[in-house]
Amino acid sequence: MLVREWISPTEGQGWFYQCLEETLCPFQWHYHPEFELTFTLRARGVRYIGSDIAPFGEIDLALVAPGQPHTWQANPPEQGQLHQVQVVLFRLEWLDGLAQGGLPELRALRSWLASVRTGVVFSQALAIALQPAFAELHSLRGVPRLACLLNILHALMQDAGARLIDGPGLVFHEDRRLQVALAHLQQHYTRPLALAELAAVAGASPATLKRLFHDGMKTTFSALLASLRIGHACHLLLTTERSIAFIATASGFPSVSQFYRKFIELKALPPAQYRSAVRS
Known part of the structure; x- marks a missing residue:
């Protein structure tokens, strides 16, 4: 079944962060009006984003565009281990507000995100390079945490090895x-x-x-x-x-x-x- 996932922003912020440690990533199609950036560690399985279906390995980094059905299904981990999944969700309106409120440097990032219609799978090299940044994102708070997130987002659009997922994508509509x-x-x-x-x-x-x-x-x-x-x-x-x-x-x-x-x-x-x- 495919379900509409309702997301609440992190208190006082325009974005949402969640870190999960699981023994199993079940197959469950879901979608929402936010972009979803998912960083996965210690898991192997199959990633589903729209009509793109591909295996993923021990470290995986992907971006899902708004409204796109998606899910990850991982094989059971080795004994004593847990899958770790870090998820960041945000809307373009949040970046628009930051850009208009005194951070015009974010306009290039905003334009790049607007061009992503279905999703992006990032290179293993970038996923490995950003592993320390995701660890910091989990531990930091306040302005340093926001700065860490913006640095991660900036790095995404610099990834020459990224694979843009083909397809027309779906435009999320609230009617x-x-x-x-x-x-x-x-x-x-x-x-x-x-x-x-x-x-x-x-x-x-x-x-x-x-x-x-x-x-x-x-x-x-x-x-x-x-x-x-x-x-x-x-x-x-x-x-x-x-x-x-x-x-x-x-x-x-x-x-x-x-x-x-x-x-x-x-x-x-x-x-x-x-x-x-x-x-x-």
């Missing part, structure tokens, strides 16, 4: 009808689902909801439904030994042939080849 429709879609995308059903749940006509998807999120209902289903299928391909036919049905596709066509269209490989390529 209540669209949010209700998205919540219903995200709970039921693995079963037969039509635009008319979402419209009825949201209290809008199908034509209105279609317009909201187009104008508010720059996508269509069918494209978002297919993306969610293929993301779920990729998760099953990489984490189970289930048959292609089972995965097609479990992901909401009415037929195996339709699943194959859509999978190849979005991932450029048949499902079995994708499973082998990503696992290798």
Whole structure:
């Protein structure tokens, strides 16, 4: 299931920081209107950002754009160890306020972030270099902590080895009808689902909801439904030994042939080849 995650800013600040130590990172699609910078240590698994699905290693640094479905799923750690995940969430409006309030040096960073539509996976070299900075971010408070965060953000846009995640991305939209429709879609995308059903749940006509998807999120209902289903299928391909036919049905596709066509269209490989390529 994909859930809307509600974020409260750190008290008195325009951004939110969280550090988690876990024995397991479960597969749970979620999204929110903030940018999310995630630094992961002592974990190995699969990272899902929008339609981009890739393995990650012992140290990982990635940025997720607003509104993008994402999750990390890590393998169980070695005995006596815990996964460590540091998360920073913020909105462009926060940087706009700082820039307009006397820090015009942040305009370049703001412009770079505005160009990130889906996400960025940063180089291992940068992740390793920033490990001490993330340790400081966790321990510092007040102005030194803010300065540390801004230095980390500045370093991101200097990373020549960063991989910009392709794709049009989704534009997060706060319209209540669209949010209700998205919540219903995200709970039921693995079963037969039509635009008319979402419209009825949201209290809008199908034509209105279609317009909201187009104008508010720059996508269509069918494209978002297919993306969610293929993301779920990729998760099953990489984490189970289930048959292609089972995965097609479990992901909401009415037929195996339709699943194959859509999978190849979005991932450029048949499902079995994708499973082998990503696992290798």
